[in-house]
Amino acid sequence: MPRVQTTFRVRDYDLEATLTSGQVFRWRKNCGHWTGVVGGRWVRLRSSRNRIHAETTGPAADWQWLREYLQTGVDLDAVLATFPDDTPMRAAVTACHGLRLLRQDPWECLASFILSSTKQIVQIQQIVALLCQRFGREITVPPGEPPAFSFPSPDAIAQATETDLRACKMGFRAPYLLATARQIAGGKFELNRPRTLPLPEAREELMKLPGIGGKIADCVLLFAYGHATAFPVDVWVMKAMKQLYFPRHQVPPARLRRFIAAHFGPNAGCAQQYLFHYIRTKLK
DNA sequence: TACCAGGAGAGCG
DNA sequence: CGCTCTCATGGT
DSSP: OOEEEEEEEOSSOOHHHHHTSSSOOOOEEETTEEEEEETTEEEEEEEETTEEEEEEESOOSOOHHHHHHHTTTOOHHHHHTTSOOSHHHHHHHHHTTTOOOOOOOHHHHHHHHHTTTTOOHHHHHHHHHHHHHHHSOEEOOOTTSOOEEOOOOHHHHHTSOHHHHHTTTOGGGHHHHHHHHHHHHTTSSOTTHHHHSOHHHHHHHHHTSTTOOHHHHHHHHHHTSOOTTOOOOOHHHHHHIIIIISTTSOOOHHHHHHHHHHHSGGGHHHHHHHHHHHIIIIIO
8 A cells, every 4th residue: 555645735724733622632643743544544744834744545646635624725814804803812813823623524523522521632532542443443554653443433333332332431421422323323313414504403403412412512513514603612611701701700601602602703613712722721 | 539521411490 | 491410430
């Protein structure tokens, strides 16, 4: 299997911030490059000034699948220009400049975020890695590289037992993942539907799945389906909102939700990602 | 030891 | 509805 490579020209693309910002859980850094699995293929990425160098195992006639995943065609300045011009947002953009939204596979994103509830990012990474090892398929890697696994299909997980899944350290999330995988594998849920529906309906649809509440639905809508106004509110973002926008007074959750809906504009989800990464890595 | 971590669901009033 | 409790596991 030949090794193939290419270079994407990009502007303002902070690969490290993007891959460590909690939107995806499968990338590992070693010696300045990032190794992961995208669409069942082993991938290694390295960024330099205005370039992302990509390597995979052949055959790869075109790289559209990876361009789509990395969203290299997005004009970041145009997105940032739609953010509200206020002090917290300016601080987040300055601190995290080059942070991007990826465009992930819906099933992998959905399953990963079912596993994310009340877990820290390192632990989510560990659970997802175990899940892929045990239920994924071993994929081709270049000589000398450690083995890598595809993300298991809904069918592969649907055939597992709850005990099998609990062995991947996912605890009480196991029955949720199993039931959701079985609905999808059994054709009870159409994974492509949320892509075509307007945001509120798509959100309702996703929330019918076991283990998917509002927060996880918003994550999947933003990170996989490309709904740019989806705005996941977790404990970090809640903290950021209170600390940055409403210091020193109590804000009822409903009022906060109204503020979010009105304030962040057509790329609210991307703004959320900046605030999340900012408070998580720079403010604490 | 006790407490907490990017939540969701069920049971209450 | 809005509130509270529980759920499993690993780390501090």
